[in-house]
Amino acid sequence: MLVKDREADMSKFKVCVVGGYCSNRIMIVAEQLTEFFEKKGIDCQVITHGVAYQGSFAPRSNLILQLLPAFTEEEAGCPVINIKPLIGDPAHPATIEKILKQVQAYYAL
Amino acid sequence: MSSSRIYLDYCATTPVHASVRNEILRALDVDFGNPSSMHWAGKDSKHLIDQARADVASGIGCRPAEVIFTSGATEADNLALFGTLRRFPSTKAHLITSSIEHHAILHAAHRLEQDGYSVTYLPVDKHGLVNPEDVRRAIRPETKLISIMYVNNEVGSVQPIAEIGRIARDHDIRFHTDAVQAIGLFDVNVDDLNVDLLSLSAHKIYGPKGIGALYARSDVNLVPMIFGGPQENSRRAGTENVPGIVGLGAAMNLVQQHRAEERVRLLELRKYLMDGLQALDPAVLVNGSTENVAPHVLSISFMSVDAEMLLIRLNAEGIAVSLGSACNSESIEPSHVLTAMKLPQEQIESTLRISLGLPSTRQEIDLALDVIKRALPRAVIQ
Numbered sequence: 001m002l003v004k005d006r007e008a009d010m011s012k013f014k015v016c017v018v019g020g021y022c023s024n025r026i027m028i029v030a031e032q033l034t035e036f037f038e039k040k041g042i043d044c045q046v047i048t049h050g051v052a053y054q055g056s057f058a059p060r061s062n063l064i065l066q067l068l069p070a071f072t073e074e075e076a077g078c079p080v081i082n083i084k085p086l087i088g089d090p091a092h093p094a095t096i097e098k099i100l101k102q103v104q105a106y107y108a109l
Numbered sequence: 110m111s112s113s114r115i116y117l118d119y120c121a122t123t124p125v126h127a128s129v130r131n132e133i134l135r136a137l138d139v140d141f142g143n144p145s146s147m148h149w150a151g152k153d154s155k156h157l158i159d160q161a162r163a164d165v166a167s168g169i170g171c172r173p174a175e176v177i178f179t180s181g182a183t184e185a186d187n188l189a190l191f192g193t194l195r196r197f198p199s200t201k202a203h204l205i206t207s208s209i210e211h212h213a214i215l216h217a218a219h220r221l222e223q224d225g226y227s228v229t230y231l232p233v234d235k236h237g238l239v240n241p242e243d244v245r246r247a248i249r250p251e252t253k254l255i256s257i258m259y260v261n262n263e264v265g266s267v268q269p270i271a272e273i274g275r276i277a278r279d280h281d282i283r284f285h286t287d288a289v290q291a292i293g294l295f296d297v298n299v300d301d302l303n304v305d306l307l308s309l310s311a312h313k314i315y316g317p318k319g320i321g322a323l324y325a326r327s328d329v330n331l332v333p334m335i336f337g338g339p340q341e342n343s344r345r346a347g348t349e350n351v352p353g354i355v356g357l358g359a360a361m362n363l364v365q366q367h368r369a370e371e372r373v374r375l376l377e378l379r380k381y382l383m384d385g386l387q388a389l390d391p392a393v394l395v396n397g398s399t400e401n402v403a404p405h406v407l408s409i410s411f412m413s414v415d416a417e418m419l420l421i422r423l424n425a426e427g428i429a430v431s432l433g434s435a436c437n438s439e440s441i442e443p444s445h446v447l448t449a450m451k452l453p454q455e456q457i458e459s460t461l462r463i464s465l466g467l468p469s470t471r472q473e474i475d476l477a478l479d480v481i482k483r484a485l486p487r488a489v490i491q
Binding site for chain 1: 415417418421424425432487488489490491
């Protein structure tokens, strides 16, 4: 499910797609990831955050997937993965593997 | 946001200079008449237009009657291309242009292709320069127009306009140049450059937005794009934008006064900036020519750095620069200029354009360098 930042339910696993000026690009990647999680049967919320317009504070989430180097893990307070390779290849194996690993680690806890 | 704001994006637009603003305000407040009216109010406005036309003509070395006021350089570029080519059947007219032109030329050329005209897009070398011999080789019996920009707005490469103009003249082909980025700093004389058509814009030279001009040599016949009244010798209908025209004339006078000294000053400032950036990061790459380059443009690639993130961090600290890419409906497109120069994708995505202007100072560059120094490590691609 793709929801707005302010509507996010923190009781659910929350994934935030972070990007820059191009909100279209952020939305496209977020929608692709939402579909991917649904297909995998992973129950989570996907939210979006544009650092160019929404400020430089990291959004509250369990996992940050960023299209540009906006936040460190220390700033975000959660794992951060660079997902820029997904722009050219929505199924980029190494990036998808990193994301799945993080999600599985959360649910294993 | 930092309390100090530093503008380093003068290729995008320039602030209206105080002297220009004063002239515009006078035109707005006092000389409000319709220039086509027969009475005193109209005559006063008509006089302002005549004076501005003379000022623009003086700035590029042509006759006042050869200046057509337009809504900006985009319209001037469109009028040059459509106005020249549409005099001929589409199957009998060919346009030569370059792959690094402004979209006002490229998108107009694409439209002409859709209408059946043929267009050749010349390549550029790694410095962003057109080879005049490529122009000569591209000429066909049906070539009616060559359009090559004077100074590229992204990398500052200065094209050999006079030489290309000579080739065009030898073949009896009309030659147009988009001189938007050149007019503020270069001595532009239409005869020395061998051009028949030349576009310019006020807002790139400390004038207002919404006004520009096309120089059309007196023997050039143009098919109008806008129909209506007899304004601009029936080549561009519509009640004149008097305050804008006055602003363009004043801006032209301003840059004519400062061109020579600014050319030298900005070239030194550009070198100061370039040296400062190279001291911060020895791996930076300067894009474009080192010799044939405009003094106010610096295209620079910070390798392993995400330029968009860097721009966002600089903007948060009050530094305004520009990115070598543009957002469209589906993605961020790499710059067509840097792509034409065959720069690797990674380098394009690491590129910022920094451009200087009349208000730019060493103190501003020092402050900007300080911010860039802090922002660079926080924009490194992980």
